[in-house]
Structures are given as C-alpha cells and as structure tokens.
Amino acid sequence: MAGIGAMINSALGGLNVATTALQTTGHNIGNVNTPGYSRQSVQQSARLPQYTGAGFIGTGVQADGIVRSYDSYLQNQIWQGTANSSALSTLNGQLSQLNNLLSDPKAGLSPALNDFFTAAQSVANNPSGIPERQALISNAQVLAARFQTLDGRMNQMEQEVNTQLQERLASVNTLSQQIATVNQRIFELQGDASGQVPNDLLDQRDQLIARLNEEIGISVVRQTDGRLNLFTGNGQVLVAGSKAYELAAVPNAYDPTRLEIGYRSTGAVISNGISGGALGGLLRFRSESLDVARNALGRIAEGVAVHTNAQQRLGLDLNGALGGPLFSEPTPLVHANRNNGNPGASLSALVSDVSQLSASDYQVEYSGGVWQVTRSSDGQTVLTSGGGPLSFDGLTVTVSGTANNGDKFLIQPTHGAASAISVLSTDPAKIAAAAPYVSNPGNNTGLVSISTGAVVAASGDVNVPASAFGQDLTVTFTSSSTFQISSGSPAAVIASGAYVPGGTSISVAYPAGAGNAYWQVQLSGAPAVSGDSFSLTRAGVDENHNALALANLQTRNTLLGGSTTFGGAYGQLVTQIGTDGQQAQVGDKALANQLQQVKQAQQAVAGVNLDEEAANLVRFQQAYQASAKVIQVADTLFQSILAIKGA
Incomplete structure (x- = not known):
C-alpha cells in the first residue's frame, strides 16, 4: 500500500509541474507580441529520494520557480543605446530645420548681401542718380529684414525647444513615478512570495526604463531588495527605491525666457549633466548649434552695420554734408544673475572692435575683489581685472555701482543682434557717395604729381586740422623742398611743411564724430621751381x-580678426551647421543600426518563439498524460488489492 501511495504522490508532482509548465507556455504564447516581454520557463528538480532497504527510491519532481530568459548586459546595452539614439535622432531633426533655414538659396542671407553691395556699386557708377540711391536704400531694408527674419525664426526654434522641454519633462515625471510604483510593488511581492520574483513586473519595469531613456539618459543602480535607483548622467537622482523626484522646466538664472531642467521641489538646475535621450538632444542642439548660429548671424549683422556706417561717415551726401548712419548698430546684451546681491553692480557693454568679436557669450564673475571673464564657447578665461572698464575680444564693459562677492553676469555680444538691425535713413540724398575732396594738379612746370586721395586711420607727414575740413585747400611750393597749405578768401596759410624728395603725405583730419580718420593724398616727384601748386577742392x-569704398566692403576681410568677409563668415556658418547636421544624421543611422542589432541579440535570448512553444505544448501535454497514466495504474493496483482483501 505504501508503494502505491508513493506512486500517486510522485505522479501528482509530475501533474503539478506539467500543469505549471503548460500554464507558463500558454502565458508565453499569449504575450508573443507584448513589448518588453521576456520568455518564461519553469525551473524543476527531482524531490529528495526516500531510503529503503533496496536503496534510494525517487519521490517525483517539483517546480522550484518560474524564471524569465534575461541578459542584464544586453538589457543595459539597450537602455544606453536607446538614450544615445534618441538624443542623436532629436539633434538630427532640429539641425535639419536650422540647416534648411540658413542654406536656402533664396531665403538665406547671401542673396540679400549680394544685392545690397550690387546696389552700392550701381550708386558708384552713377553717384548723383536718385533711382540708384533709392535702390540702395531698398536693398538695405531687404537686408535688414532678412537678418530679422532669420534671427526671428531661430528665436522661434528656441521657444520650440522650451515647449518640447516642458512636454518631455511631463513624460519623464510620469514614467519616473510609474517606475517607483512598480519598484515598490516588486519589493512587496518578493517579500510575500519568500523571494520569488514577479517576472511580469520586472519586464514592465525594464520597458518603462527603456521608455524613460528615450526621454532622458539615465544610469541604473540595483539594490539588494530588488528595487532600482535611477540617476541622470551627472548623478542626479530621479528614482530612489519607491520615491520619484519630479523635474520641471525652470527659468535660466540670467534669462527667464530660456528654460532649463531642474528639480520641481528646489528649482536646482541640472541641465549641464543631461546628455542622453530627447532632452539631451534638445539641450545639445540649443547650446552647440542654435546659440552659435544666432551669435554668428548677429556678428555679421553687427559687422555690416558698423562698417557701413563708418564708411558713410567718411563721405559726403548730395547736400554736401558728411554722411550719417544707414543702419542701427545693435548693442550687446547684459544679464545679471537673479541671485546677485542687492544692491550691487550693473554692467553695460559696447562693441569697441567689431573685427575681434567672437560668436560666444561670456560669463563675468566678481570674487575676492577681482573680475573674471570666461568665454562660454571654450571655457577659457579671457580677462582677470581688479576694476573696470573691462576690455576683451572687441568689447568694452563698464562697471557701475559696488559689486557683491559672488555676483555674476552674462554678456551676449551678438545674440539676437540680427533682430535689432534696421535702416535709419530712407532719404536717398543722404547716401554719402562722394569723397570729401578731389585733388587737382595746377599748371605746374615740375614733375611733382598728387594722388587721388584715400581715407586712412593715421595722420601723415603734414596735417591739416579738422577745423579746416570741408574748405577748399591749396598746396603751394615755396621752394623745391618746402610747401604751405592755405584756405579761404583771402587765402590764409593753415599749415606748412618740408617736402622730402620722392614723396610726402598730406592729411586732413575729419571732424569729431566721423571716427579717427584722415583724408590723405601723396605728393611725389620733384618740383622744378617754387610756385608749383595743387588744389584739394570739395567734391561734387x-x-x-x-x-566705391562702400561697395568694396563686400570683399574686405572685416570679421574674425580681419580674416574673412561678411559673405565668408556666413558661408562658414552654413558649412558648420551643415557639417553638424551631416554628422548627426550619420551618427543617428549608425546608432539606430547598433541598437537594432542589440535588440535582435536580446530577442534571441528573451523573445518568444512560437514554434518552440508549440513543441513545448506537446511535450508538456505528454508529460501530463503520462503522469495521469501513472495515477491510473496506481488506482488499478489499489483496486486489485482491495478486491483481493475483500475476497
């Protein structure tokens, strides 16, 4: 009788294990299309045998647990690959928009620049022509509008980044809370099940983490109790066990219109440590491409305005007056950190040399009685000074008030400058096409000649004061080695000097407001006798x-330290954004392929194979039927024994 009972117990164990295996196989088949599902299988082992005089007799089988097919290394690769791929995909999408904006052959800056300088050449060809002058003003307005349009679109892109940050952060918070909830549920169930793990919840948590990595790159730390802690790239906690820490879009400390990523509870900013996921891609696009593009475009706008206005001030308009500014000249933006002490210092900045401007912002901090200026683009300290004014990279910064220790400022020399440029004059008569003087030789018997004249920045050998600027001047040789300069009627001598055989320069200083400039002519050759003369007459x-000088600005190297033209600087910008976009596109495709390969490898381990599961169904069904047959045989034996005893 004892042997029959042992047979039944052994068979019941087989029935139970087969039933569990059939249920697990059915579960696998039902979840074949469930995202993130890992195939499950029953772990079974032989029960402890029973000792008899004949030796150890087996007592059947038992189910030790249900495990999922899982490879932690491959899962970590999927999480990391998802974060990196999402970041590059987002970056690629944003760069594509920016590249299309800047490189458009019709709506880009290049056509407007070319048309403006072509119109200036037309004025040079017919300096008194009102239609040509009006065309120059119209093209100046088109150029200014093009600057404004391009910068306005980039400003919209920055606002779109703000919007996407808010939307993505809402998703991050939802996913983080869900992971924290699942963390707690796993912890509770493992305790109730004496250490057995809820496989489906583990899959659900892994899938949530994969989705979270699409939004923000994270690292995962496993706890001994089965819960996971999640951190951003710089170690800022998102989920600690069963607690999720909410993130929010918080205003930048310098510019409240620019949103950063921080903790909702404290407002502490953590943007600098986020590199993966869509959020990392957005932040990278804004800081490495969009900011650079806006600054570079603003530098070109600043250069066009400053150099055009400077050239205008050196010429005469149709009314005989020195030219006035054609464009408004943008001024650098200065932002005080909202955490600065109050009252404190205030800073103002001006462009002192547009050719030295960089396409970068600057961090200015006052600490220990010293001002330190750091270039944001490369992190280099460009100036350390105990007081103002602060001069660096073509800027002059004036300090007012008393600074508190730790006060910080952000200076943006060209950010948004393209939106600030506009045309100040619409009067075609105020285009300063003429040079201030025309040099004419007199009836001379000697071999001395005089040049046509040009504007220079330094004084010459003999200088005429600015008070005489605009008056007709006469240069008369008093001997073969001396000459004098007179003006007015009756003529009055206003300057004199020695003539050096071979060449001497005469400079007429411009009035204040035109800059440190001089109209300069060169005398060369040798006078035969005294009395030879030349005239410098007011131009008509x-x-x-x-x-001509204004038109030639198109080909002058006026930017980047005098190394490139306006068009060259724009070409460099378009090339840089195009290259960044191409690299992001190639990287995006490469990472997507790598991620797909890792997912395939992971599916080879954890994926459900319907053919395999169908075979398992047959196998476990047969095992179930065989165990049932054992019970049937045991029952038959038992009934036979009862029949014998009854007889």
Whole structure:
C-alpha cells in the first residue's frame, strides 16, 4: 500500500509541474507580441529520494520557480543605446530645420548681401542718380529684414525647444513615478512570495526604463531588495527605491525666457549633466548649434552695420554734408544673475572692435575683489581685472555701482543682434557717395604729381586740422623742398611743411564724430621751381570714391580678426551647421543600426518563439498524460488489492 501511495504522490508532482509548465507556455504564447516581454520557463528538480532497504527510491519532481530568459548586459546595452539614439535622432531633426533655414538659396542671407553691395556699386557708377540711391536704400531694408527674419525664426526654434522641454519633462515625471510604483510593488511581492520574483513586473519595469531613456539618459543602480535607483548622467537622482523626484522646466538664472531642467521641489538646475535621450538632444542642439548660429548671424549683422556706417561717415551726401548712419548698430546684451546681491553692480557693454568679436557669450564673475571673464564657447578665461572698464575680444564693459562677492553676469555680444538691425535713413540724398575732396594738379612746370586721395586711420607727414575740413585747400611750393597749405578768401596759410624728395603725405583730419580718420593724398616727384601748386577742392555730387569704398566692403576681410568677409563668415556658418547636421544624421543611422542589432541579440535570448512553444505544448501535454497514466495504474493496483482483501 505504501508503494502505491508513493506512486500517486510522485505522479501528482509530475501533474503539478506539467500543469505549471503548460500554464507558463500558454502565458508565453499569449504575450508573443507584448513589448518588453521576456520568455518564461519553469525551473524543476527531482524531490529528495526516500531510503529503503533496496536503496534510494525517487519521490517525483517539483517546480522550484518560474524564471524569465534575461541578459542584464544586453538589457543595459539597450537602455544606453536607446538614450544615445534618441538624443542623436532629436539633434538630427532640429539641425535639419536650422540647416534648411540658413542654406536656402533664396531665403538665406547671401542673396540679400549680394544685392545690397550690387546696389552700392550701381550708386558708384552713377553717384548723383536718385533711382540708384533709392535702390540702395531698398536693398538695405531687404537686408535688414532678412537678418530679422532669420534671427526671428531661430528665436522661434528656441521657444520650440522650451515647449518640447516642458512636454518631455511631463513624460519623464510620469514614467519616473510609474517606475517607483512598480519598484515598490516588486519589493512587496518578493517579500510575500519568500523571494520569488514577479517576472511580469520586472519586464514592465525594464520597458518603462527603456521608455524613460528615450526621454532622458539615465544610469541604473540595483539594490539588494530588488528595487532600482535611477540617476541622470551627472548623478542626479530621479528614482530612489519607491520615491520619484519630479523635474520641471525652470527659468535660466540670467534669462527667464530660456528654460532649463531642474528639480520641481528646489528649482536646482541640472541641465549641464543631461546628455542622453530627447532632452539631451534638445539641450545639445540649443547650446552647440542654435546659440552659435544666432551669435554668428548677429556678428555679421553687427559687422555690416558698423562698417557701413563708418564708411558713410567718411563721405559726403548730395547736400554736401558728411554722411550719417544707414543702419542701427545693435548693442550687446547684459544679464545679471537673479541671485546677485542687492544692491550691487550693473554692467553695460559696447562693441569697441567689431573685427575681434567672437560668436560666444561670456560669463563675468566678481570674487575676492577681482573680475573674471570666461568665454562660454571654450571655457577659457579671457580677462582677470581688479576694476573696470573691462576690455576683451572687441568689447568694452563698464562697471557701475559696488559689486557683491559672488555676483555674476552674462554678456551676449551678438545674440539676437540680427533682430535689432534696421535702416535709419530712407532719404536717398543722404547716401554719402562722394569723397570729401578731389585733388587737382595746377599748371605746374615740375614733375611733382598728387594722388587721388584715400581715407586712412593715421595722420601723415603734414596735417591739416579738422577745423579746416570741408574748405577748399591749396598746396603751394615755396621752394623745391618746402610747401604751405592755405584756405579761404583771402587765402590764409593753415599749415606748412618740408617736402622730402620722392614723396610726402598730406592729411586732413575729419571732424569729431566721423571716427579717427584722415583724408590723405601723396605728393611725389620733384618740383622744378617754387610756385608749383595743387588744389584739394570739395567734391561734387558726381564724385563716387566713397560709394566705391562702400561697395568694396563686400570683399574686405572685416570679421574674425580681419580674416574673412561678411559673405565668408556666413558661408562658414552654413558649412558648420551643415557639417553638424551631416554628422548627426550619420551618427543617428549608425546608432539606430547598433541598437537594432542589440535588440535582435536580446530577442534571441528573451523573445518568444512560437514554434518552440508549440513543441513545448506537446511535450508538456505528454508529460501530463503520462503522469495521469501513472495515477491510473496506481488506482488499478489499489483496486486489485482491495478486491483481493475483500475476497
């Protein structure tokens, strides 16, 4: 009788294990299309045998647990690959928009620049022509509008980044809370099940973490109690066990219109440590591409305005007056950190040398009685000074008030400058096409000649004061080695000097407001006798040298330390954004392929194979039937024994 009972117990164990295996196989088949599901299988082992005089007799089988097919290394690779791929995909999408904006052959800056300088050349060809002058003003307005349009679109892109940050952070918070909830549920169930793990919840948590990595790159730390802790790239906690820490879009400390990523509870900013996921891609696009593009475009706008206005101030308009500014000149933006002490210092900045401007912002901090200026683009300290004014990279910064220790400021020399440029004058008569003087030789018997004249920045050998600027001047040789300069009627000598055989320069200083400039001519050759003379007469409306100089600004190296033209600087910007976009596109495709390969490897381990599961169904069904047959045989034996005893 004892043997029959042992047979039944052994068979019941087989029935139970087969039933569990059939249920698990059915579960696998039902979840074949469930995202993130890992195939499960029953772990079974032989029960402890029973000792008899004949030896150890087996007592059947038992189910030790249900395990999922899982490879932690591959899962970590999927999480990391998802974060990196999402970041590059987002970056690629944003760069594509920016590249299309800047490189458009019709709506980009290049056509407007070319048309403006072509119009300036037309004025040089016909300096007194009102239609040509009006065309120059119209093209100046088109150029200013093009700057404004491009910068306005980039400003919209920055606001779109703000919007996407808010939307993505809402998703991050939802996923983080869900992971924290699942963490707690896993912890509770493992305790109730004496250490057995809820496989489906583990899959659910892994899938939530994968989705979270699409939004923000994270690292995962496993706790001994089965819960996971999640951190951002710089170690800022998102989920600690069963607690989720909410993130929020918080205003930048310098510019409240610019949103950063921080903790909702404290407002502490953690943007600098986020590199993966869509959020990392958005932040990278904004800081490495969009900010650079806006600054570079603003630098070109600043250069066009400053150099055009400077050239205008050196010429005469149709009314005979020195030219006024054609464009408004943008001024650098200065933002005080909202955490600065009060009252404190205030800073103002001006462009002192547009050719030295960089396409970068600057961090200015006052600490220990010293001002330190750091270039944001490369992190280099460009100036350390005990007081103002602060001069660096083509800027002059004036300090007012008393600074508190730790006060910080952000200076943006060209950010948004393209939106600030506009045309100040719409009067075609105020285009300063003429040079201030025309040099004419007299009836001379010697071999001395005089140049046509040009604007220079330094004084010459003999200088005429600015008070005489605009008056007709006469240069008369008093001997073969001396000359004097007179003006007015009756003529009055206002300057004199020695003539050096071979060449001497005469400079007429511009009035204040035109800059440190001089109209300069060169005398060369040798006078035969005293009395040889030359005249510097006020230019007429048909003079075109200043219009020529304005047109030639198109080919002058005026930016980046005097190394490139306006068009060259824009070409560099378009090339840089295009290269960044191409690299992001190639990287995006490469990472997507790598991620797909890792997912395939992970599916080879954890995925459900319907053919395999169908075979398992047959196998476990047969095992179930065989165990049932054992019970049937045991029952038959038992009934036979009862029949014998009854007889």
